Amino acid sequence: VTKRYWEDFAVGEVLALGATPPVTEEAIITFARQYDPQYFHVDPLRAKDSIFGGLVASGWHTASMVMRLWVDAIVSHVVSMGSPGVEDLRWPAPVRPGDSLTARAVVLETRPSKSRPEMGLVRWRAETANQRGELVFTMTGTSFIGRRPSS
Amino acid sequence: VTKRYWEDFAVGEVLALGATPPVTEEAIITFARQYDPQYFHVDPLRAKDSIFGGLVASGWHTASMVMRLWVDAIVSHVVSMGSPGVEDLRWPAPVRPGDSLTARAVVLETRPSKSRPEMGLVRWRAETANQRGELVFTMTGTSFIGRRPSS
Numbered sequence: 554v555t556k557r558y559w560e561d562f563a564v565g566e567v568l569a570l571g572a573t574p575p576v577t578e579e580a581i582i583t584f585a586r587q588y589d590p591q592y593f594h595v596d597p598l599r600a601k602d603s604i605f606g607g608l609v610a611s612g613w614h615t616a617s618m619v620m621r622l623w624v625d626a627i628v629s630h631v632v633s634m635g636s637p638g639v640e641d642l643r644w645p646a647p648v649r650p651g652d653s654l655t656a657r658a659v660v661l662e663t664r665p666s667k668s669r670p671e672m673g674l675v676r677w678r679a680e681t682a683n684q685r686g687e688l689v690f691t692m693t694g695t696s697f698i699g700r701r702p703s704s
Numbered sequence: 705v706t707k708r709y710w711e712d713f714a715v716g717e718v719l720a721l722g723a724t725p726p727v728t729e730e731a732i733i734t735f736a737r738q739y740d741p742q743y744f745h746v747d748p749l750r751a752k753d754s755i756f757g758g759l760v761a762s763g764w765h766t767a768s769m770v771m772r773l774w775v776d777a778i779v780s781h782v783v784s785m786g787s788p789g790v791e792d793l794r795w796p797a798p799v800r801p802g803d804s805l806t807a808r809a810v811v812l813e814t815r816p817s818k819s820r821p822e823m824g825l826v827r828w829r830a831e832t833a834n835q836r837g838e839l840v841f842t843m844t845g846t847s848f849i850g851r852r853p854s855s
Contacts, residue, residue, distance in 0.1 A: 588768035589775055591784065604785070612787075613768045617739035620764050624740055633742065634755070636763075636795075643789040 557631045558701035559673030562663050568677070570622040570656035576610060578650040584614040609647035615654070615690050616642065619681050622656045632699025634672045639694035646689045654689065656681040661693070665700070672697050708782045709852035710824030713814050719828070721773040721807035727761060729801040735765040760798035766805070766841050767793065770832050773807045783850025785823050790845035797838045805840065807832040812844070816851070823848050 578597065585594030589611035593603040600608040610618075648654065662676040675698050681690040729748065736745030740762035744754040751759040761769075799805065813827040826849050832841040 584768075588772050590772075591775060591779060611768075611771070613764065613771050617735075617762075617764045617768065620762070621739050621741075624742060628742060638792065638794040640793070641789065641791055642793070644787075 559663065559675065559698040560701050562660050562675045562698070564660050564663060566660045568627060568658040568660065570626040570658060572653050572655040573618050573622065575651050575653050576618070576648060578608060581608060581610045581614065581650060585611045589613055605647050607649060609649055612644045615644065615648050615681070618654060619656050619679065619690060623679070634697035634699060636694060636696050639692050642692045644690055646687045648683065648689050652683045654681050654683060666697070671700055673700050710814065710826065710849040711852050713811050713826045713849070715811050715814060717811045719778060719809040719811065721777040721809060723804050723806040724769050724773065726802050726804050727769070727799060729759060732759060732761045732765065732801060736762045740764055756798050758800060760800055763795045766795065766799050766832070769805060770807050770830065770841060774830070785848035785850060787845060787847050790843050793843045795841055797840045799834065799840050803834045805832050805834060817848070822851055824851050
């Protein structure tokens, strides 16, 4: 895959981030036991009586799975210089065992850094859907990305 | 520990969320290999040449560790009815192997739900610091929390 620079990101561009393998019950429970041990994330039987009607992934697990897609599709092909933060994380529908998550990001804004001429900012909104096309996670963020070296 | 209801949260109250055990290099690498395999999260040697000067935890790992503190300190003592989302995640300083993270949340707003009389909303801002008192993670969020049953 070709290296990408800040100059290669255009407002309105849709970045395809690919899809996860089906999320297993085991992965959901393993993550949640360590980081989010609410019963509807760790106990398939008790989860049936929850508002979700069954086991669902921690929202932080979903966010982390989407981060992996973002790293593989984008970060590994640019000079990544970090991020000032992310905003407005929403989980409009639960992620259940067997779901496969497909993510994309739309470029909202690009601008050069005022303080660091070697990088630029890319602001994006990411949307993640399950295999039925239902949105399960959205967030907005900004990435610092290396500029094309002048030749 | 006494059960808490929505009525027990007061604007301006500081919720002590406790502290994590020291974060191990192994935990940082295990998380990042799966969810955020950037070299400064997975490769201690190469990380020395990064902008961080050494291995640092994925921001999503830090967020997940804070979620665990939140679950143990708050969620497990209320009727948790989920969250519409979280906002404004910032990572002002890196988390390194050996760091212990202490978190607290300040209650910003409380209001009853208009549509669901059995619950109320608590809006909060969480701050997480390392053992030197440096802020490493901040976020703002809203939780749906069960109200005290009328007797």
